[in-house]
Each structure stands twice: as structure tokens, then as C-alpha cells.
Amino acid sequence: MTDIIQPQASVQTHPSRESGTNTPPPLLKVMDLTVGFDEDNILENLQLEVQTGEILGIVGASGTGKSVLLRSILGLIPKRSGRFVIFGHDMEQLSARDRLKVERRLGVLFQHGALFSSLTVLENIQVPMREYLSLPKRLMNELALSKIELVGLHPDAAHKYPSELSGGMIKRAALARALALDPHLVFLDEPTSGLDPISAEEFDDLISTLRDTLGLTVFMVTHDLDSLSQACDRIAVLADRRVLATGSMHELQGNSHPWIKRYFTGKRAVRQWDKS
Template sequence: MLPEDHGLASAGDGREVVLSVRDVTVAFGDNVVLDQLSLDVYRGEILGFVGASGTGKSVLLRTVLGLIPKRAGEVSMFGVNLDEADDRQKMLVDMRVGVLFQHGALFSALTVKENIQVPMREYLDMPKALMDELAMLKLELVGLPPSAADKYPSELSGGMIKRAALARALALDPDIVFLDEPTSGLDPIGAADFDELVAKLRDTMGLTVYMVTHDLDSLFSVCDRIAVLGGKKVLVEGTIEHMMQVEEPWVKSYFRGKRARQLDLTTRSASA
């Protein structure tokens, strides 16, 4: 932990709140996308954040990261109110955050190794040889071969792009990683492998994971808790077992529709 950590809030059951969103409102002109939304993310969990297309899932993620301004509300990370933090505090928080944007968002003119080193160059002052060594360690961590280091994004498959982007997100050994549709565009086997990797990294590195996803397989297999966005707020949150009992129409259709029932039966059979 960085020395600038403030006292973290705790849930009623004692879990530490790593990310706290309170009464956040985001609008573009007269179009209010999020209206007094509140959400907590707890240390060490994999939170799946879902909702219908266009409801504002990625808008909230970008607002939390400071990429989109909010009209009202408060965002705190590691006990630091980001609106009240000075530049040094914000930098220290940023160094504890990793982000995998949708489609990877790798820099096309940089090799995989150079992409992984971007956060190191931005925040750290270290010799090139050490950065090279660390980049190769991150490649190994996400299951990419050493030969991928000198390839450009255009030379990678979709699954390799996701893993390279995840390696970049892990460059500074963050405490929390934000994943925006991490399995979109992957075949079912590749998506399952990526989910397994995320769960393994959470367990071995003690990560907290905030995952925006539409992938029911991910929600059933790796997410500890799910938050559903609807009506510009968090409509409901809880475990997958709780979601299977919710009677709200969209939630019921999403989690108990034909495909979801098949997934549930498959998951239960596999674990039996």
C-alpha cells in the first residue's frame, strides 16, 4: 500500500471498500446518462457490471477514471476523494489502477513490449534494461510467449491483443483493474481462457477487478458479485444466485432467459 492511503470505509460485514461512487450524475447536454448513481467495489472481488446497451456502463467506467466529467457526486478510491485530492495524491492513485479498454486500445506504432512499458515510462524512472525485464515478466504473467514482445498489434490475434493489453494494465502491479468488455470478439474457448486468467490473477496478485461485460459465461463463472445498471442508477446488485431470483423484468430476462437457463444448468452440472 502506498503511504498516502486514507482509512478505507468498510461494509457492514467488514469488507474494505476500494472504490466508492456516491450520487454521481453524468449528462451530455440535456441527456442525463447517470442520475445520482451509487456503487461500492470491495477489495479482492471480481465485480461484473452489466446493463442494456446504451445505459451508460462505459460512461461510468470513464467517469470513475476521470476521463468524463460528472455534474454531481463523489468518487473515492483507496479512501481518497478524487475531487479533493492534489496532483500528487491523484498520481499515486493512478499508479494503483490498471485499465484494459475495449478492443485493447494498444498503440499501433509500438511493439507489445513498448506498449507494456508505457505506464512505466509515464510514472517511473528506471533503466531500459529493467523495463525490458519487467515487460517480459508481464508477458509471461498473462500467458504470452516471449516472441510476442517484438510484434506489433497488427500482427496479433484478437486473443493475444487482449492479453497484451492486460499485461500493460498490470505493468505497475495495480491494486484494482478495470476491464471494459474484455471477452468481446473472442471465441468461446478464448473467452473462457481469459476469464480463467483473470480469476487466477485475482487470486495470486490480490487484485480487485471491475469488469464491464455482456458475457453471461463470465458472470456465471468468475464474478463474485454483479451490479445491474438500469434507469440511470444501479438497479440491483448481488451474487449470481441472487440475480436468478430477481423479478425485475430486464434482470429476469437477462439472467433467466433461455440462454441463461442453459448456462445455469451447465454450470451446476460441471460443479456437481
């Protein structure tokens, strides 16, 4: 059996920025998703589409379920109902073997990096390779070093432990691990959280560059207005247990919902328009 997902070509245009013709099917569709704990639903009948080649920002107030949505798509949190269609395949209908093929095309950067403290950067990046592939050690070393270079880390970082890294280096090392299997779809959970403004801006630029050069599609949970403005093609706002609105920052600025209006037209947001 051949792989059910074929490698993507590098993406040159972004559907959300160039409205109109030849928009491909969504790379990810979330349909009627309900997720809850005990008697409470965090998400309820949620609908969302992620287009091929875009950087989609997921934003919402604390506790609205942004990370719950991400982890539910990844199968880390059970859903009460709903469907996920990834690369055109309904995940509920796939065999275990074919689900594995899909999962190998996903990369994840968890909040705070989530690197294994007892492993070096090189060994952390090799974790997905060891889990999904059977490769000789020398080849894994070469591949891991190439990912380290790809995310802008110095080769010397390969043999450092997470405790020896700065916050920005941890994020880049975690991104290198997320890219270990050359994914098509990458999930980022608060990737610039805890970074100083310069490091955060550099990381946003890195994400945009990697999207353009590798043909990635990016699902990014963030509360960072700079990231939303500089890196994201489109933004989805979570509120009232669902996706309340989607659009560009300028489109959402005109939304009349109280929370959206306050978030995108408040003093901090106004500074974004002044800089743009």
C-alpha cells in the same frame, strides 16, 4: 511524504462469497454520480461499492452507461455531480500529487485492447512505466517481459506489433499493460468481446487466477453471461440511469424487474444453470 496507498497482501477470501465477518471497507465507492451529455443524463445519482478482492461485473442493456461509468471513475469523462472514494481517499480532496499516487494504483484494459499500433507489445506495456516512472531501459524491458509471461503470452510476442496478434493475444497484451505498474484495482471494459468461446473462457480463468495470486480487485464491464457466471463474485445491474440491483447470478435470477428477469432467466441464461 510516504505513499498514501500501501501494497495489498494476496487475497485469500472474497467478501461477496463469504458473507459475515471482518469485511474491510470498500476499495471503491461511487456516491451520487450524475453524468450526462448535452441535456440528457446517462447516469443519475448512482451509488456503487466495490469490495476489496472481489471481481465485480457491471451489466446492463446497450446504452445504459456501463462504459460511461468506468470512464467517469477514471476521470476520462467529466461528471456533473458526485464523488469517488478510492482506497479510502475522496478524489476531490486530493492534491495533484496525491491523485497521481492513486492513479498509479489503477490498471485499465480498454475495449478492443486499445494498443498503440505503431508500438510493439513490449513497448506498449512500457507506456505506463515511461509515464509514471523513471527507470533504465534494461529494467523496463525485464519488467515488461515479466508481465508478458504473467498473462500467458510467449516471450516471442514481445517484439510483435498489434497487427500481428490474434484477438486473444491482443487482450492478453492489453492486460499486461494494465498490470504494468502492479495495480491494486483493475478496470476491464468488455474484456472477452470478440473472442471465441475457448479464448473467452481462458481469459476469464486468467482474470480469476490473477485476482487470487496478485490480490487484485477487478471492476469488469461485460455482457458475457459466461464471464458473469465463471469469473464474477458479484454483479451490478445498470438500468434507469442507476444501479438497479446487485448480487450473485442466482440472486439476480429471482429479481422481478422485467429486464433483469429476462436477462438472467432467458434461454441463454438457463444454459448457464445447466452447465453449473
